[in-house]
Amino acid sequence: DATHPFAEVMSRNAAEAAAATGVPLLALRRPGWSPAEGDRWHPVASLAEAAAALPALGRRVFLTTGRQGMAAFASLDALHFLARSVDPPAEPLPAHTEVLLARGPFTLADERTLLREHRIDVLVTKDSGGAATAPKLTAARELGLPVVIVRRPELPAGVPVAEDVAAAVAWLTAGGPTA
Template structure:
């Protein structure tokens, strides 16, 4: 029986685990980093907590006789991807990135691109915004709170670490979200700019539709590119095919 390790935490990781656990030739282990309280658990065996960097992950791969690793973490989990690539290279373990496609603007969108949280914060200083909707995760708050001329509505699954500046209101919520709900939220709080990461997927895309409907600008933080030469897939189906047929079933970064 082949033993497959899924580095998860995303909807795609859960869908992949559900698909693969139906295959009697596979034993699937899903690993969650443990950064989210009460995460949605995938089907099959689940491991929670970090590995201790690439050395720890490499040791786990050897100890558990893992035969393939699929990195289905968040598109911005760059440190985990780097560790996974190093660990699988050291252990000569087949490795695949599963990344949902990024969002793309429509002709009526008003996107301003940034390549980092710092660049996004700098963009905010060059425009006349006063009330921002921040959906970049609880760990990103320190990059924006020095902008005291702005009021922020910051949404995250778990609360950020205190102290919370007076110009920030925290909204704890978990997707999927709806367009009517996002429209109501932005109108109620008189939002005039949206800041988000290009994570892709359907669970949180409603905020982009709402911003478009309200003619609001969006500061879009672009995702990091995949490591060059690494096989990757954009769908659960393509990742499943990679396990059956090898790298030819996946794209290469």
């Protein structure tokens, strides 16, 4: 299972199919992000919790949670959103939303500029891990911005995890779950 860390339904379906057929399953998941000194992270369990936290943290939101799930923020009419995603986001959208279609990797210089030019005062993101989109976290830290970070869903019980391709190959080479 090499799906996105937030592809909860696909991971659950893979686990159920593997269990039903007796096929071994390994989840390939890059490590999540870890806070650094100076970070102002506010971890939450869901997009709904992220939306509930926002009014106390800022008014100009950089939303990088992907194209799905915008409905969680749709009722926040007093806030202004800059929503970045690869594909156009699904509706409903918050009333004051500017959509920025872009695909990483993103540079630290570009993220600093984006946050400043749009006068962002809070970042909302999912803990997808990886380097391609991590510079936004560094830029937020440098600017002293709070970050609402949605924690990853749990993998289905009993599914072993490899953090990179080398670990997955080692698991396969060792015989998978029988080793």
